Amino acid sequence: MAEGAHxxxxxxxxxxHVQLATRTKMFCGCALSFGDEPNVHTCPVCLAHPGVLPVxxxxxxxxxxxxxxxxxxxxxxxxxxxxxxxxxxxSPKAYQISQFDIPIASNGRLGEVRIHRAxxxxxxxxxxxxxxxxxxxxxxxxxxxxxxGGTPLVEIVTEPDxxxxxxxxxxxxxLRETVRQLGVSDVNMEExxxxxxxxxxxxxxxxxxxxxxxxxxxxxxxxxxxxGVEAELERQRELIGAGGTVTQETxxxxxxxxxxxxxxxxxxxxxxxxxxEPDLVPLAPTERMLREAREALPELPAAxxxxxxxxxGLSRDIAMTLATDPEKATFFEETxxxxxAGAVPVANWVTGELAAALRQAEENDVKPQVTIASLAxxxxxxQAKKISHGSGKTVLAALVAEGGDPAAIVxxxxxxxxxxxxxxxxxxxxxVTANPEAAEQIKAGNPKAIGAIVGAxxxxxxxxxxxxxxxxxxxxxxxx
Amino acid sequence: xxxxxxxxxxxxxxxxxxxxxxxxxxxEAWRAAAAGDDLNAYxxxxxxxxxxxxxxxxxxxxxxxxxxxxxxxxxxxxxGSRILExxxxxxxxxxxxxxxxxxxxxxxxxxxxxxxMGSSNENSAYGPVLNPWDRGRVPGGSSGGSAAVVAxxxxxxAIGTDTGGSIRQPASLCGIVGLKPTYGSISRYGMIAFxxxxxxxxxxxxxxxxxxLLLAALQGRDPCDSTSVGIEGGxxxxxxxxxxxxxxxxxxxxxxxxxxxxxxxxxxxxxxxIESLGxxxxxxxxxxxxxxxxxxxxxxxxxxxxxxxxxxxxxxxxRSESSGDLLEMYENTRAEGFGPEVKRRIMLGTYALSSxxxxxxxxxxxxxxxxxxxxxxxxxxxxDFVVTPTSPSVAFGLGExxxxxxxxxxxDFFTVPMSLAGIPAISIPSGLAEPEGGGPELPxxxxxxAPAFAEQKLLEAAYALERGIGFEARPEGxxx
Numbered sequence: 001m002a003e004g005a006h007x008x009x010x011x012x013x014x015x016x017h018v019q020l021a022t023r024t025k026m027f028c029g030c031a032l033s034f035g036d037e038p039n040v041h042t043c044p045v046c047l048a049h050p051g052v053l054p055v056x057x058x059x060x061x062x063x064x065x066x067x068x069x070x071x072x073x074x075x076x077x078x079x080x081x082x083x084x085x086x087x088x089x090x091s092p093k094a095y096q097i098s099q100f101d102i103p104i105a106s107n108g109r110l111g112e113v114r115i116h117r118a119x120x121x122x123x124x125x126x127x128x129x130x131x132x133x134x135x136x137x138x139x140x141x142x143x144x145x146x147x148x149g150g151t152p153l154v155e156i157v158t159e160p161d162x163x164x165x166x167x168x169x170x171x172x173x174x175l176r177e178t179v180r181q182l183g184v185s186d187v188n189m190e191e192x193x194x195x196x197x198x199x200x201x202x203x204x205x206x207x208x209x210x211x212x213x214x215x216x217x218x219x220x221x222x223x224x225x226x227x228g229v230e231a232e233l234e235r236q237r238e239l240i241g242a243g244g245t246v247t248q249e250t251x252x253x254x255x256x257x258x259x260x261x262x263x264x265x266x267x268x269x270x271x272x273x274x275x276x277e278p279d280l281v282p283l284a285p286t287e288r289m290l291r292e293a294r295e296a297l298p299e300l301p302a303a304x305x306x307x308x309x310x311x312x313g314l315s316r317d318i319a320m321t322l323a324t325d326p327e328k329a330t331f332f333e334e335t336x337x338x339x340x341a342g343a344v345p346v347a348n349w350v351t352g353e354l355a356a357a358l359r360q361a362e363e364n365d366v367k368p369q370v371t372i373a374s375l376a377x378x379x380x381x382x383q384a385k386k387i388s389h390g391s392g393k394t395v396l397a398a399l400v401a402e403g404g405d406p407a408a409i410v411x412x413x414x415x416x417x418x419x420x421x422x423x424x425x426x427x428x429x430x431x432v433t434a435n436p437e438a439a440e441q442i443k444a445g446n447p448k449a450i451g452a453i454v455g456a457x458x459x460x461x462x463x464x465x466x467x468x469x470x471x472x473x474x475x476x477x478x479x480x
Numbered sequence: 481x482x483x484x485x486x487x488x489x490x491x492x493x494x495x496x497x498x499x500x501x502x503x504x505x506x507x508e509a510w511r512a513a514a515a516g517d518d519l520n521a522y523x524x525x526x527x528x529x530x531x532x533x534x535x536x537x538x539x540x541x542x543x544x545x546x547x548x549x550x551x552x553x554x555x556x557x558x559x560g561s562r563i564l565e566x567x568x569x570x571x572x573x574x575x576x577x578x579x580x581x582x583x584x585x586x587x588x589x590x591x592x593x594x595x596x597m598g599s600s601n602e603n604s605a606y607g608p609v610l611n612p613w614d615r616g617r618v619p620g621g622s623s624g625g626s627a628a629v630v631a632x633x634x635x636x637x638a639i640g641t642d643t644g645g646s647i648r649q650p651a652s653l654c655g656i657v658g659l660k661p662t663y664g665s666i667s668r669y670g671m672i673a674f675x676x677x678x679x680x681x682x683x684x685x686x687x688x689x690x691x692x693l694l695l696a697a698l699q700g701r702d703p704c705d706s707t708s709v710g711i712e713g714g715x716x717x718x719x720x721x722x723x724x725x726x727x728x729x730x731x732x733x734x735x736x737x738x739x740x741x742x743x744x745x746x747x748x749x750x751x752x753x754i755e756s757l758g759x760x761x762x763x764x765x766x767x768x769x770x771x772x773x774x775x776x777x778x779x780x781x782x783x784x785x786x787x788x789x790x791x792x793x794x795x796x797x798x799r800s801e802s803s804g805d806l807l808e809m810y811e812n813t814r815a816e817g818f819g820p821e822v823k824r825r826i827m828l829g830t831y832a833l834s835s836x837x838x839x840x841x842x843x844x845x846x847x848x849x850x851x852x853x854x855x856x857x858x859x860x861x862x863x864d865f866v867v868t869p870t871s872p873s874v875a876f877g878l879g880e881x882x883x884x885x886x887x888x889x890x891x892d893f894f895t896v897p898m899s900l901a902g903i904p905a906i907s908i909p910s911g912l913a914e915p916e917g918g919g920p921e922l923p924x925x926x927x928x929x930a931p932a933f934a935e936q937k938l939l940e941a942a943y944a945l946e947r948g949i950g951f952e953a954r955p956e957g958x959x960x
Contacts, residue, residue, distance in 0.1 A: 049571070051550075053668060085786050092794070093789070273786070273834060278677035279707065
């Protein structure tokens, strides 16, 4: 690779198609389906019989408004449907009804990435090419399944704000989680209810002009998205490094071979002859619809992450873990409210020990009995050093298995922390004496050796000693 | 049974309601008359119905001839095109269903210019319709079949569609009443689209009262058509006897060069008749109307190029026998299935919507359309109606204009501006005139246009004028 090629900065934008989980199709009353027998969910409208007219699905409009609002977009008071004209058997009208110059939502932001627009449209039918490669060229016959044709879609287009393949994949995950939590789509990439295309270009680092982009299609997982974008960035950097130029084209990424093949060049691109759809009136959401959409919005991942990090002081990792799992986040917040322990220990318990204990219970097919109040009480006992952290885990296991009051379990199991410092001092002294090698190593400046002595103390006290206090006493006794 | 066929629809419903005539007897009389079609006006006629049970309603027992552009479940529907030969729709148009709900019954499907593109009915793939007044002449178009059956005593009433004059012009050339209601007053669902933003269903009848009767049944909002709104307050039978206090505006832009001397003389006589009935004649200006034809022949073909793209041989209708690959199937099917005028307009429309030409053609034509609507608004601030001849000439000879599309397009000169403005307009027979070049006298139509949704007022004025004119002429051999 030529010198300097690595200084080319990646510029990535994403186009995401979200199939809406409405009951019926975008412009007719046919039920949505996945995996049903072909061509059972069809009617004159979605088969484009002569004389039919589209009627917009109100639920789809509401969902699109929710997506627009969740992405912080401005909602257009009057958005317009256009016809995008092209001949292909997956498009029975020979045009797709889509929004063109005035989309329902625009100018938003999710995380660090600006949203250019989000618009409503209808999905195409599904083509199955029989024989040959599975693509139309060289196939013996092509079959069309109109079940999918007319499924409501929201297409989300970002600004080119992403700077690496990993960043693109991570942001796409945040977007999927956001849409999932809205409850407006199944967001299943394998089934195609979430489809991600990437616009990829490179430019000299620091430049603010955009390089020639290529469009990558068919990446049906986040892993493939990342690998596809990586492969394309590599290709563009090598090309430019070798003195070549990138040509605008649409590429197909084959995740098996990792190869990119050209679907069509700019010259071959269609003239879609867009014009306003005369069968529909402008889409003007009423105040009531906007209010309903706003009220239906849950707290979304990006906002939760910000609140957990900023207001509650959680680490970014734990904030993200909670934000992408609304059930866990709710449990966290309720536990926090039920006791006096701080947000950080409660978050650590909920995402760490509790999550592990619940996993264990699931594996053992046990219905967890732990309640919010008992967990809050347990965390308080640990925080107040009434029991050690290790004993806390023992109590949690008991709570999950049989429920009950943490204090009573501590009493019953004799788990109360050794409160008498004289008693603990004596146990520590005995442990130091019993482990002379470790003691020597600690004195020689190897802090890791302390583990052996702590372990001995814990064994002797059956975990009832406070780990921090034990550490302090060992260092004190060894003059550290 | 000639007596039964002499009755207007209004008179027949009264006799059927009183039991003087049975619905079966009346229907059979018309079925026998229709079977004698020697005008090539019907493409399909209903077979002997197994029972004569009809819905109770304002049109109980009335047979209606339906332009072959309306989908009728199970009955052939071709839109006058080879490409839909053998097509039987799986559903029925709302307009036909509404007639059915009012007690009417389909008598047959009438011939028409292919996809409603034409002003002479010579563009039908199933041969031209002959004018009952002179079989060497055209009946007008595109609803030529519907006009000819009513004028020729083959149906008591009919429905058609009007995009730029397709109801009014054939009504004028055949000496009957034709009404194009306000855009949005009658559902377009199931009406095969030519130019969606202009197409409107309407009645073709013997007199104004019958037109009102049909409109009353046809109009109304339809949930299947987002652009339909219906006429507030509905429609009742007109009863006005004079024109006192009403102002009729004659466009200053009308010049004697635009139309035949016989038509001009008749128009002036009709203006005098209006004054004798107490109406007032005033001059109005419609400065943009002269660009109506140009704008119309951009907009209508543009929409048509998209509306007709679905006829691809994939799902229904004709498919070319010589189909190799997909592209060949598309090309051959459309090359064999469409006639020359349809192809001409698809080419025009595709060009007008193409990238780089859109603003110059489609965009500009939309501006003209807006201006024309504003012109009418300003005119209606000063007058109640705008009046013109319906057509620049009486019925012309078969083949006379087929080689000159532009002169054919100019037939719509007086009717297109109202279509572009979306306002209602009616053509009533106002007398007979000798054609240019001599020959027996033929019917002349008088057009009255009103503000949007002012159908009731329009029908009242037309009714009073109709009585004042007292047009009683019928083609030779037709009673009534």
